[in-house]
Amino acid sequence: MRASRAFKVVSAPIAIAALLATSISATSLAGAKNLEAKEIAAAMDRLEATRLSPVTVAAETDQDLALARAVEQTTRSLVRQQRKLTKMAKIEAKERKAELARLAAERLMRESRAMQFKIVIPPNLNLPATFTSPKRNPLPGTRTTAYFGQRGWRWHGGVHTGLDFDGYYGQSVKAAADGVVIARGWDGSYGYSVLIAHGGQVTTRYAHLSSIAVSVGDRVKAGEHIGKVGATGNATGTHLHFEVAIKDRFVNPFDWLRS
Secondary structure (H helix, E strand, O other): OHHHHHHHHHHHHHHHHHHHHHHHHHHHHHHHHHHHHHHHHHHHHHHHHHHOOHHHHHHHHHHHHHHHHHHHHHHHHHHHHHHHHHHHHHHHHHHHHHHHHHHHHHHHHHHOHHHEOOOOOOOOOOOOOOOOOOOOOOOOOOOEEEOOOOEOOOOHHHEOOOEEEOOOOOOEEEOOOOEEEEEEEEOHHHOEEEEEEEEOOEEEEEEEEEEEOOOOOOEEOOOOEEEEEEOOOOOOOOEEEEEEEEOOEEEOHHHHHHO
């Protein structure tokens, strides 16, 4: 019984000392943690103060604005270049398409037998060596209903060799240029027609006429009356079929009249 009481008396101070030591350690740790937290907070405050200072904010704003302006200018420049390239590509594609169409038409003209122009000029006619006359529309004031080079079953050889002008029956047909009448009368699918030589191996034909007002050997001036519109020969309606040939080949009358 005495030994037990003695143990208790000895162990009590030890326990109290251990408790005090533990309390001191916890207090020291808490103090260290608080100090560290204060230092971190102070560092964050300094960093925030530096970042949000008026000078820093103004500098960052100027940099952002300068970068935004540079990006905008670059974007506008790229857009302008893209538009320019797109426009150039469209123009080149259009020109290429026109060139291919022209080459196809020329190839068709070369390969088609319908484009061969064969006419016998009377040997006793004195024709000019060169073409020097002004040109006139053979049926002014009318619209074109069929164009040169069109393909279809309606035309001999499947290719239209001239221009069709939509005139009314009996309308006056004019000579397209100065020249000499080298043929007139019935001409198969052309019906009543007139051929005029203009010099420089240029010949014009006026077909499907209802009447003819000139004779072989007559010299005519550009714009002079040579006949009247009709629907003779292979014609589905009243109109003038107008052809132009240079040497032994038909050419586009529209281009010839404008040249």
